[in-house]
Amino acid sequence: MKCRIALAPRMGREVVVEEVELAEPSEYEVRLKVETCTICHSDIHAFTGEHGEYEGPGTAGHEIAGIVDKVGAKVTYVKVGDRVLCSEVRQGCGQCEPCMKGHPWFCENIPPMSFRVASPYTRSNGEVCIQTCSGASGFAEYTNAHEAMLVKLDDDIPFEIGSALACGFMSGFGAVLNRCQIKPGESFAVVGCGGVGLSAIQGARVSGAIPIIAVDTMDSKLEAAVKFGATHTVNPKKCDAVAEVKRITNGYGVDHSVVAVAGKGLKKSTFEMTAMYGKMTIIGHEHPRNEFLGDISAMDLLTGKSVTGSVMGAVNLRRDIPKYMDMYRRGVIDIDSMLTHRFSLDQIQEALDDSERGALKNVVYIWGIPEEVK
Numbered sequence: 050m051k052c053r054i055a056l057a058p059r060m061g062r063e064v065v066v067e068e069v070e071l072a073e074p075s076e077y078e079v080r081l082k083v084e085t086c087t088i089c090h091s092d093i094h095a096f097t098g099e100h101g102e103y104e105g106p107g108t109a110g111h112e113i114a115g116i117v118d119k120v121g122a123k124v125t126y127v128k129v130g131d132r133v134l135c136s137e138v139r140q141g142c143g144q145c146e147p148c149m150k151g152h153p154w155f156c157e158n159i160p161p162m163s164f165r166v167a168s169p170y171t172r173s174n175g176e177v178c179i180q181t182c183s184g185a186s187g188f189a190e191y192t193n194a195h196e197a198m199l200v201k202l203d204d205d206i207p208f209e210i211g212s213a214l215a216c217g218f219m220s221g222f223g224a225v226l227n228r229c230q231i232k233p234g235e236s237f238a239v240v241g242c243g244g245v246g247l248s249a250i251q252g253a254r255v256s257g258a259i260p261i262i263a264v265d266t267m268d269s270k271l272e273a274a275v276k277f278g279a280t281h282t283v284n285p286k287k288c289d290a291v292a293e294v295k296r297i298t299n300g301y302g303v304d305h306s307v308v309a310v311a312g313k314g315l316k317k318s319t320f321e322m323t324a325m326y327g328k329m330t331i332i333g334h335e336h337p338r339n340e341f342l343g344d345i346s347a348m349d350l351l352t353g354k355s356v357t358g359s360v361m362g363a364v365n366l367r368r369d370i371p372k373y374m375d376m377y378r379r380g381v382i383d384i385d386s387m388l389t390h391r392f393s394l395d396q397i398q399e400a401l402d403d404s405e406r407g408a409l410k411n412v413v414y415i416w417g418i419p420e421e422v423k
């Protein structure tokens with residue numbers, strides 16, 4: 050079918066909207082009518098090739114919510130008309146060893162995310178678009194997606210909230226619930242207070258952490274951190290962040306720390322602000338060659354201090370997203386305040402540029418911005 054999508058004609062920052070041909074979904078795929086796609090910084094990195102270079106036109110957009118428009122012959126989870134969110138995370142098969150041990154991320158039977166592969170979109174000049182950052186393309190009127198990427202959205206959950214839950218929020222919030230596993234009263238610090246860091250703060254608040262220390266070099270982000278539940282803020286430009294975190298925690302350091310930004314130096318200081326028996330969880334990262342943590346001594350780990358990491362919040366998609374929807378409904382978590390501006394598909398370039406300038410979470414309404422959210 051013909052549909053309009055946003056694509057980068059060549060790897061880079063320039064994005065255009067044009068009509069392309071979308072192939073039919075395969076047997077385990079659905080075709081989604083995309084309603085909203087929120088912008089993640091990964092989309093920008095993917096378009097510009099920072100997540101890996103690609104040749105030819107590229108598509109992106111991976112925080113997707115919409116309506117099932119067509120189902121492949123072997124799809125069983127959804128039917129035409131269902132409201133869903135579509136995530137990069139796959140629901141595992143439930144049968145293989147990683148799935149049975151609670152790690153559906155490593156499922157052996159559902160195809161993993163494949164980046165920089167051919168998308169089902171063909172331009173009028175015959176060029177096949179490359180899917181730069183997900184198994185689906187959300188900056189489009191329609192996309193095909195494997196059914197394992199879908200979670201049904203409750204009727205009272207707006208599409209834009211579904212989109213925000215599909216990646217950015219779960220990366221921070223899920224990491225705290227699934228990896229940190231904080232006990233009430235334990236101390237917590239997050240380094241980096243962008244969307245992922247603020248979601249981690251919400252996870253710490255929901256888990257009963259105290260104190261919750263936000264660390265960032267931008268005061269505006271620290272102000273936001275307080276709104277989402279931080280009890281203390283630390284700006285490393287104004288003080289020795291490690292010393293300050295230790296001062297707040299009576300000299301011990303925090304029981305749990307999360308690093309929500311890239312950079313080796315930041316990981317070293319986060320490790321230092323973590324208590325001897327504490328746990329540091331890494332979310333933010335850059336190219337592997339830049340991030341060997343070779344200067345952690347064995348002695349540090351003998352004290353029981355541990356280092357782990359989390360990708361996409363280590364979530365179990367259809368176990369965790371329904372919980373998050375319920376927490377949203379009951380006002381336990383705040384997603385609305387994370388949404389910055391709303392754009393239409395035709396304003397995609399503006400929306401991406403605004404995100405790059407630091408907007409927390411922009412929403413693209415594929416079919417135009419509805420009156421009620423303007």
Ligand SMILES: [Zn+2]
Nearest residue numbers: 089091216217
């Ligand atoms: Zn994302």
Ligand SMILES: [Zn+2]
Nearest residue numbers: 142145148156
């Ligand atoms: Zn499996």
